[in-house]
Amino acid sequence: MTPRRPIIGVIGSGQCAGPIHKIALEVGQEIARRDAVLVCGGLGGVMEAAAEGAAREGGLTVGILPGPSIHHANPYIRIPIATDMGHARNVIIAHTADALVAVAGGSGTLSEIGHALKIGKPVIGLRTIPNLERVQYMNTAQEAVACAFEILGVSA
Amino acid sequence: MTPRRPIIGVIGSGQCAGPIHKIALEVGQEIARRDAVLVCGGLGGVMEAAAEGAAREGGLTVGILPGPSIHHANPYIRIPIATDMGHARNVIIAHTADALVAVAGGSGTLSEIGHALKIGKPVIGLRTIPNLERVQYMNTAQEAVACAFEILGVSA
Amino acid sequence: MTPRRPIIGVIGSGQCAGPIHKIALEVGQEIARRDAVLVCGGLGGVMEAAAEGAAREGGLTVGILPGPSIHHANPYIRIPIATDMGHARNVIIAHTADALVAVAGGSGTLSEIGHALKIGKPVIGLRTIPNLERVQYMNTAQEAVACAFEILGVSA
Amino acid sequence: MTPRRPIIGVIGSGQCAGPIHKIALEVGQEIARRDAVLVCGGLGGVMEAAAEGAAREGGLTVGILPGPSIHHANPYIRIPIATDMGHARNVIIAHTADALVAVAGGSGTLSEIGHALKIGKPVIGLRTIPNLERVQYMNTAQEAVACAFEILGVSA
Numbered sequence: 001m002t003p004r005r006p007i008i009g010v011i012g013s014g015q016c017a018g019p020i021h022k023i024a025l026e027v028g029q030e031i032a033r034r035d036a037v038l039v040c041g042g043l044g045g046v047m048e049a050a051a052e053g054a055a056r057e058g059g060l061t062v063g064i065l066p067g068p069s070i071h072h073a074n075p076y077i078r079i080p081i082a083t084d085m086g087h088a089r090n091v092i093i094a095h096t097a098d099a100l101v102a103v104a105g106g107s108g109t110l111s112e113i114g115h116a117l118k119i120g121k122p123v124i125g126l127r128t129i130p131n132l133e134r135v136q137y138m139n140t141a142q143e144a145v146a147c148a149f150e151i152l153g154v155s156a
Numbered sequence: 157m158t159p160r161r162p163i164i165g166v167i168g169s170g171q172c173a174g175p176i177h178k179i180a181l182e183v184g185q186e187i188a189r190r191d192a193v194l195v196c197g198g199l200g201g202v203m204e205a206a207a208e209g210a211a212r213e214g215g216l217t218v219g220i221l222p223g224p225s226i227h228h229a230n231p232y233i234r235i236p237i238a239t240d241m242g243h244a245r246n247v248i249i250a251h252t253a254d255a256l257v258a259v260a261g262g263s264g265t266l267s268e269i270g271h272a273l274k275i276g277k278p279v280i281g282l283r284t285i286p287n288l289e290r291v292q293y294m295n296t297a298q299e300a301v302a303c304a305f306e307i308l309g310v311s312a
Numbered sequence: 313m314t315p316r317r318p319i320i321g322v323i324g325s326g327q328c329a330g331p332i333h334k335i336a337l338e339v340g341q342e343i344a345r346r347d348a349v350l351v352c353g354g355l356g357g358v359m360e361a362a363a364e365g366a367a368r369e370g371g372l373t374v375g376i377l378p379g380p381s382i383h384h385a386n387p388y389i390r391i392p393i394a395t396d397m398g399h400a401r402n403v404i405i406a407h408t409a410d411a412l413v414a415v416a417g418g419s420g421t422l423s424e425i426g427h428a429l430k431i432g433k434p435v436i437g438l439r440t441i442p443n444l445e446r447v448q449y450m451n452t453a454q455e456a457v458a459c460a461f462e463i464l465g466v467s468a
Numbered sequence: 469m470t471p472r473r474p475i476i477g478v479i480g481s482g483q484c485a486g487p488i489h490k491i492a493l494e495v496g497q498e499i500a501r502r503d504a505v506l507v508c509g510g511l512g513g514v515m516e517a518a519a520e521g522a523a524r525e526g527g528l529t530v531g532i533l534p535g536p537s538i539h540h541a542n543p544y545i546r547i548p549i550a551t552d553m554g555h556a557r558n559v560i561i562a563h564t565a566d567a568l569v570a571v572a573g574g575s576g577t578l579s580e581i582g583h584a585l586k587i588g589k590p591v592i593g594l595r596t597i598p599n600l601e602r603v604q605y606m607n608t609a610q611e612a613v614a615c616a617f618e619i620l621g622v623s624a
Contacts, residue, residue, distance in 0.1 A: 004548075007538070037547065062547060068398060068563050068587065070475070079505065079530060079547055080472075082563035086380060086396035087271055088244035088553075095536050095550035107273035107290070114267025115243055119536065131287065134263070160392075163382070193391065218391060224407050224431065224554060226319070235349065235374060235391055236316075238407035240554035242536060244397075251380050251394035275380065399583055400556035419602070423582025427555055429575035443599065446575070 005060075006036040006154055008145070009097030009121075011090075011112045012046025012105040012128070020104045023126055024049035026141030027101050032059025034149060039064065039096050041089065042073045042080055046103045051076035064089045064096070091115050099148040102128040102135070122151045161216075162192040162310055164301070165253030165277075167246075167268045168202025168261040168284070176260045179282055180205035182297030183257050188215025190305060195220065195252050197245065198229045198236055202259045207232035220245045220252070247271050255304040258284040258291070278307045317372075318348040318466055320457070321409030321433075323402075323424045324358025324417040324440070332416045335438055336361035338453030339413050344371025346461060351376065351408050353401065354385045354392055358415045363388035376401045376408070403427050411460040414440040414447070434463045473528075474504040474622055476613070477565030477589075479558075479580045480514025480573040480596070488572045491594055492517035494609030495569050500527025502617060507532065507565050509557065510541045510548055514571045519544035532557045532564070559583050567616040570596040570603070590619045 008031045016024060028050035031038045038054040040047040042063020051061045055076040063077035066086045073080035083089040087108065094100065094115040099122040102109055109128060116123050117134050124144045125137045136151075138144040164187045168180060184206035187194045194210040196203040198219020207217045211232040219233035222245050226236035239245040243264065250256065250271040255278040258265055265284060272279050273290050280300045281293040292307075294300040320343045324336060340362035343350045350366040352359040354375020363373045367388040375389035378401050382392035395401040399420065406412065406427040411434040414421055421440060428435050429446050436456045437449040448463075450456040476499045480492060496518035499506045506522040508515040510531020519529045523544040531545035534557050538548035551557040555576065562568065562583040567590040570577055577596060584591050585602050592612045593605040604619075606612040 004538075007548075060547075062549070064549070070472075070564060078472075079528075080564070081530070081532070081549060081560060083560050084398035084563050085244070085400060085553075085556075085560075086247065087274060088241070088247040088397060091242065091244040091247075092549060092551050092553075095552050096538060096548070107270045109270070110288075111267045111270025111274060114263045114265070114270055117263035118243060118267060132266075160382075160390075216391070218393070220393070226316075226408060234316075235372075236408070237374070237376070237393055237404060239404050240407050241397075241400075241404075241556060242552035244553060248393060248395050248397075251396050252382060252392070397556070398559065399586060400553070400559040403554065403556040403559075419582045419585035421582070422600075423579045423586060426575045426577070426579025426582055430555060430579060444578075 006098050006152055007039055007096060008036045008148055009093050009100035010038060010040045010046065010050040010103065011093065011100055011109050012103035013109060014043050014045040014047065016045040016049060016104060020046065020127060021049045023141050024103045025053035027103060027145060028053025029057050030141055030145035032057035034145065037062060039093055041066070041093060042077050044074060046105065048074035048076060064092050087111070094119060094121055097121060098152050099124065101126060101144050101148060104128055122148065124148050162254050162308055163195050163252060164192045164304055165249050165256035166194060166196045166202065166206040166259065167249065167256055167265050168259035169265060170199050170201040170203065172201040172205060172260060176202065176283065177205045179297050180259045181209035183259060183282070183301060184209025185213050186297055186301035188213035190301065193218060195249055197222070197249060198233050200230060202261065204230035204232060220248050243267065250275060250277055253277060254308050255280065257282060257300050257304060260284055278304065280304050318410050318464055319351050319408060320348045320460055321405050321412035322350060322352045322358065322362040322415065323405065323412055323421050324415035325421060326355050326357040326359065328357040328361060328416060332358065332439065333361045335453050336415045337365035339415060339438070339457060340365025340371070341369050342453055342457035344369035346457065349374060351405055353378070353405060354389050356386060358417065360386035360388060376404050399423065406431060406433055409433060410464050411436065413438060413456050413460060416440055434460065436460050474566050474620055475507055475564060476504045476616055477561050477568035478506060478508045478514065478518040478571065479561065479568055479577050480571035481577060482511050482513040482515065484513040484517060484572060488514065488595060489517045491609050492571045493521035495571060495594070495613060496521025497525050498609055498613035500525035502613065505530060507561055509534070509561060510545050512542060514573065516542035516544060532560050555579065562587060562589055565589060566620050567592065569594060569612050569616060572596055590616065592616050
């Protein structure tokens, strides 16, 4: 058995543009370059940008979808998981990831951050809801992913 | 058919003492006095205090439990629902309640508030995580429950 | 505290007619006459007929709904629970009920019976999928509900 | 984008021995040889044997776990998904797989077969619960996986 690869969750809103899209893409790239698995919600916006970034680097991408069909995953998801459990799928992302990076986002992301913190998963924030206790805020995709790996004790 | 009674969710941490216990108890009492159904997570702390308050006034209490057994509900729950879905049961509380009152609480409550806001449910905050957008903060149990009913357009 | 009332689950298909409707209605009536809580999937067919039967006898009815809105419960449900978890809500019914009565039904009911048996809940069958191990088959609504109570050790 | 690989679910009980272990292992091998993704419940018995078979052939294995931790996956799972949703995770397997192979199994497998049939997924049976409508029963691992691919319209 080879050792299990780290799993990094990327969370954020289902729509994004311009600078947020760019940051999410870079987060995905960084994750794949470090040979980690990217897990996200499998839909658009930050989820799609991050998956695209990871795919560009040949990374493995998992999408935990809210609906009943794997056919609604964004095109950069290699392993779609269809839950048909709506927002409850966010809990699955939190349990599955070793650490999470939150990029921008609104109340859905707030709920996801809450879940992750509740179960003791590290959360790195990038341009996301400010001033949350125990969230580690970073300024760039590189810093955010490096921070996640540092917390997990994995060297690049 | 008689018209459906409003359903008010009460969320907050699984442990509480002193003034928070008292406030949660009063929230439950107010909900029952207005003949609404109280829905909560069915365990201890704020959930139990609120259910006790409602029970004192003869109210109907529903506990959406994280575990597989209805026998772990607090003694003031009349209708225990055993989900065996862990924190995902918070999503069910948010979908089921017409409005939610958050009393104190930490990251679990943060996640619950996020869910509720994400799906458009009104959230009233009482000594809970501060400065969240779209949460209506109140100072007393009476004000909080009155606010919930006002938003729902139900007169006392 | 008064002792908790037994909770009887009624499962079966979302559409039913004629004799099956009548049997499901009678099952609901018997459950309510024995002062038990009826829990079901909250939609039409067997679920609605059973809830109607219970409501006629003044019983308490709980509907664990697959969708995100309590407004899709049938009109005989007094406590609607909105899960937004699709078929996974069947697992919640199995965990919540002390015993289940399966009336007619197809593959959804088969899955529900499987869940209930898996977690050790008694299942009484009425005109449902035949020849399943550990399902107790009965011929009338009265016999089925009496059998459930007998297994639970509750006298009428 | 390369076309998405088929996803084949393997279901069966959490304990198995002798001939059932051998068949489950062969099912996993066949799935990997055809370059499909194997999805299962991630624990022991049939799930582990099938994952081991797929891993021997270099296949990609996904385990949808009932508990909150990815660390309880069997050692042949490359992508562990931690749901913390108990048996409700079976619904996720049914939604995610394009077709399912049931190997032996008891009431948990019965429930999983019920889910899959309910949502229209093909189910191939190997030494599993007999006489279920719409389950296609086969005698060998090779036949079972070949049947799944034939139904999906994918040539080997």
